[in-house]
Amino acid sequence: MTAHDARLHAFRTDLADIRLKGEVAAERFVTGRPARISVAVADLRRAPRADSGIDTQFLFGDEVLIFDEAEGWAWVQGERDGYVGYVAAAELSGREAAPTHIVSAPRTFVYPGPDLRFPRSGQLSMGSTVAVTGAAETRGTRYAVLASSETMIAGHLLPIGDHAPDxxxxxxxxxxxxxxxxxxxxxxxxxxxxxxxxxxxxxxxxxxxxxxxxxxxxxxxxxxxxxxxxxxxxxxxxxxxxxxxxxxxxxxxxxxxxxxxxxxxxxxxxxxxxxxxxxxxxxxxx
Missing domain, CATH: 3.90.1720.10 (endopeptidase domain like (from Nostoc punctiforme))
Known part of the structure; x- marks a missing residue:
């Protein structure tokens, strides 16, 4: 068996990613179940406990694979950077609406409708991905309408695939x-x-x-x-x-x-x- 970095490969003595079969020792191998991060920021912990250290974070819209779920915790691997750890299971959802845009401002707000005077319903970080389904304008401010019917400032989003030059x-x-x-x-x-x-x-x-x-x-x-x-x-x-x-x-x-x-x-x-x-x-x- 070859050595693997446990931060980047999903394997434990009892369970491992099916893609690692023949490469690591484990009692059982499973196929990861697709899911998406459904909160603004999800802490990825090295153990399934609230007092466990944080290794990294996932952002809203990030895609993950779930290999195990127990007692409110999910053992996952991020599909973008491959990082493995535990997140709260409540912070995960399915992949119903495919993201179309990425947040390009360091921080931005989510509103229940197309008006910046509405009380915010959430906030997202740069790098978060959202599904935009429409557009609206109020008092000259352009909004992106999300699949959830919430809105965001359109100027804080870029189509997925557009990149900063520097x-x-x-x-x-x-x-x-x-x-x-x-x-x-x-x-x-x-x-x-x-x-x-x-x-x-x-x-x-x-x-x-x-x-x-x-x-x-x-x-x-x-x-x-x-x-x-x-x-x-x-x-x-x-x-x-x-x-x-x-x-x-x-x-x-x-x-x-x-x-x-x-x-x-x-x-x-x-x-x-x-x-x-x-x-x-x-x-x-x-």
């Missing part, structure tokens, strides 16, 4: 967003979540965690001790951390120092971070 510009939209370990939304985000969500909006799906990104994203750069040669869009990795260069000297990252998404000079960050985590471990150009 992932760094997407990341910059999150300046000031609170830092959240495991977060991947406009309500709270961590360093690798910022990379993943920003790149997704620019048309590139990437793996979730820092160690996955440093192993798979783009080309490895040979950067000297003066850090010259970096440019906008390059990634700087530390052990367990990643930042995005906005130009040759400045970077943006979700960090536990400011507890926000913030700009910082690379050399200043290296000096600040070094006493705890050492210097950068890699530079990569996506």
């Amino acid at each position: 992932y760094v510009s997407v990341a910059e939209m999150f300046l000031g967003t609170p830092y959240l370990w495991g977060g991947v939304s406009g309500f709270g985000i961590d360093c690798s979540g910022l990379v993943q969500l920003s790149m997704r909006m620019a048309g590139r799906d990437v793996l979730r965690d820092t160690d996955m990104q440093v192993s798979a994203l783009g080309e490895l750069l040979d950067i000297g001790p003066d850090y010259s040669g970096l440019k906008r869009g390059d990634l700087v990795f530390w052990k367990g951390h990643v930042a995005i260069m906005t130009d040759a000297e400045m970077m943006i990252h979700a960090n536990g120092h400011t507890m926000t998404v913030a700009r910082e000079g690379l050399k200043e960050a290296v000096a600040r971070i070094g006493y705890l985590y050492g210097g950068p471990t890699a530079f990569r150009r996506p």
Whole structure:
């Protein structure tokens, strides 16, 4: 049997994804049941308990496969990035209406009808996907009508398949967003979540965690001790951390120092971070 990363492959000693049969040991193999995330943000936990740590999050409309469901928890795998874990079963629904649009604003509201003066009925993060069935206009503001008959600001949505031209510009939209370990939304985000969500909006799906990104994203750069040669869009990795260069000297990252998404000079960050985590471990150009 070959070794598999349990974050990206659904297997336990009692149960595993049928696609892993012959590759992992398990008592039983099953086919995943398709489902979709039905809440704004669903925490993906490493164990089926409310006090379990959060590894990542899924957003409204994300498609998952359910391999097991018990005591209010579902063991699932995200179809977009392959991450495996447990979500509350109540946060899942079927896949009746196929999404047509993706939220392109960092955060936006859902209304019960086409009027921004109505009390909001929900809120969604960038990266959430919705099914738009119509359009409406009130006092010059255009709304997208959803399959649920609720509405959203049309200018906060893009048709699925449309992409931002520059992932760094997407990341910059999150300046000031609170830092959240495991977060991947406009309500709270961590360093690798910022990379993943920003790149997704620019048309590139990437793996979730820092160690996955440093192993798979783009080309490895040979950067000297003066850090010259970096440019906008390059990634700087530390052990367990990643930042995005906005130009040759400045970077943006979700960090536990400011507890926000913030700009910082690379050399200043290296000096600040070094006493705890050492210097950068890699530079990569996506």
